[in-house]
Amino acid sequence: MLLEVENLFVEFAPRGEPATHAVRGVSFGLQKGETLGLVGESGSGKSVTALSILRLIVPPGKVSQGRVMLDGQDLLALSEAEMRGVRGGRIAIVFQDPMTALNPVLTVGTQIVETIRAHRNISLKEARDEALGWLERVHIPMPERRLRQYPYELSGGMRQRVMLAIAFCCRPEVLIADEPTTALDVTVQAQVLDLMDEMREELGTAVLLITHDLSIVAERADRVAVMYAGQVVEEAPAGTLFAEPKHPYTQALLASLPNVWQERDEANPLPALPGRPPRLVEGSIPSGCAFTPRCAQATAICSQKPPALISVGAEHTTRCVLYSRESILRK
Numbered sequence: 048m049l050l051e052v053e054n055l056f057v058e059f060a061p062r063g064e065p066a067t068h069a070v071r072g073v074s075f076g077l078q079k080g081e082t083l084g085l086v087g088e089s090g091s092g093k094s095v096t097a098l099s100i101l102r103l104i105v106p107p108g109k110v111s112q113g114r115v116m117l118d119g120q121d122l123l124a125l126s127e128a129e130m131r132g133v134r135g136g137r138i139a140i141v142f143q144d145p146m147t148a149l150n151p152v153l154t155v156g157t158q159i160v161e162t163i164r165a166h167r168n169i170s171l172k173e174a175r176d177e178a179l180g181w182l183e184r185v186h187i188p189m190p191e192r193r194l195r196q197y198p199y200e201l202s203g204g205m206r207q208r209v210m211l212a213i214a215f216c217c218r219p220e221v222l223i224a225d226e227p228t229t230a231l232d233v234t235v236q237a238q239v240l241d242l243m244d245e246m247r248e249e250l251g252t253a254v255l256l257i258t259h260d261l262s263i264v265a266e267r268a269d270r271v272a273v274m275y276a277g278q279v280v281e282e283a284p285a286g287t288l289f290a291e292p293k294h295p296y297t298q299a300l301l302a303s304l305p306n307v308w309q310e311r312d313e314a315n316p317l318p319a320l321p322g323r324p325p326r327l328v329e330g331s332i333p334s335g336c337a338f339t340p341r342c343a344q345a346t347a348i349c350s351q352k353p354p355a356l357i358s359v360g361a362e363h364t365t366r367c368v369l370y371s372r373e374s375i376l377r378k
Contacts, residue, residue, distance in 0.1 A: 048116075049253050050077040050100075050138075050221050055113035057092075057099050062107070065329035069095045069108075071277040077221065080247065082254040084268030084285065086261060086300070090324060092277040093257045097223045100255075101134050117221070136166040139214035143226030145206035149198040155182075155209050156194030159216055166217045181212040185242055204235035208242065215246045222247070225257045240267060261304060265289055270362075273297050276324050276337035279356070283363040293365040295342045336368070344369060 055073045060066035070092045077083050085093050098104050100115050102122065115122040122133060134140075142148040150158055159178035160171065169177075175194070182190035185208040198206055207227065214222055224243060228236035240263065247254050256268055264271055265285060272282040273294065281294040292298045302318045322341040325333055333339060335350040342349065348368055356364045357371060 048076040049079045049118055050255075051114075051116040052076070052096070052100065053114040053116065055096065055099060055115070056111045057095050057104060057108060058111050059108040068327045068329070068332060069277055070099065071327070073113075073274070073277070073279055075272050075279060075282060077253045077255060079220070079253055080251045081270070082247065082256055082268045084264035084271045085255060085257045085274060086259060086264055086271060087274035088324060089259065091274040093274055094225055096274075097140065097225050097255065097257055100223065101138060101140060102130050103134075132166070135162055135213075135219075136217050137219055138221045138223065139217070139219040140223040140225065141207070141210045141214050141227045143229040145203070145210045146198060148210060149206060151198055154195055154197055155201070159194075159209070159213055162213050163216050177216065178212070181216045182209070184246075185209075185212045185215075186238075187212075203231055204238065207231065207235075207239050211239070211242055211246070215250065215252070218250050219252055221253045221255065223255045223257070226259070227256075228258075228260070228263070236263075243267075261300065273300070277327055278337070278366060280338070280367070281363075281365040283360070287360065287363055291360075291363075293359050293363070293370060294338075294367050295344050295369075296338050297365075299341075336366075 053074050055070055056068065057070035058066045058068050073092065073096055075083065085096070087093055095104070099110050100122070104110060110123060117133070117137060122130065125133070156175065156178050159181060160174040163169065163174040163177055179190055179194060182193055187193050187205055187208050193201065193205070201209065222243070227243070228239055231239065243254065244267065246252060256264065258264060268285045270282065271285050271288045272279050273296065274280065275296050281288065281292070281297045288297065289301065292301055299318070299320050305317060320341050325331065325337050325340070333350070335352055336354050339345045339349040354366045354368045356366050358364050359370050
């Protein structure tokens, strides 16, 4: 396994206030060249998990427990100087808003060159030539001109391509793509995702694709992990998860997708989940399954103790008591 996240807990504890447990025992692995889709509602802990991998959580947030293993090395045990060699070098990240991720007072060329020279001992001219080559590889028109331009002079799609050039210029082992197509139109979304797939196949980069768009995951991911209230509640190969979802939350997510073959009107609206995710503040965390208040299949035992991940098939796990041995015997 190239990247392993093991039992990760992340909390935010402002002074004088109860802690918020944003990530609670998250575990998953990523093989070389594989794409893992991490999906869930806003606030489920997807982006916090990603930032934790790169140790970009800032106070009052902190990783309180767990390990992040990159090729057998625990990133959480490295010094800050050692982590600077990992960020952008071995693990790269593409943020959802390139306008705020890119430095507005530096040209595009300067930002790519700085990234390359931070991780490789090459001359300024060599780095600039490579930067030009990467702009060409991500299909930016007039790359020589773009090198001299500032982010505000580029369209949203071009800025995201620049982010991909920065991410891939050091040939990372892992790419974290956090909502990489947010605010892009459908055509540009497809182009950006195609570029990611192209680079992944060429470089053998493993991709952690974070999104709330299930259609992207169905088309692009090898495996899918579904998050709810700071936990992974189901994980399976993409084809299996979309064909046979087990957790009631996953089933509800898939049921909410529009179907072009099914007419919808006021009398037949899209199914919607009632309620909202629970507050994960100290003292407010549910004692049992966090999804219980919104679950149509909940039983008395669901609110009594937190469910463990249960194997329900080949490479398929879910966090639901409906599939526990006791529940099956009762049936």
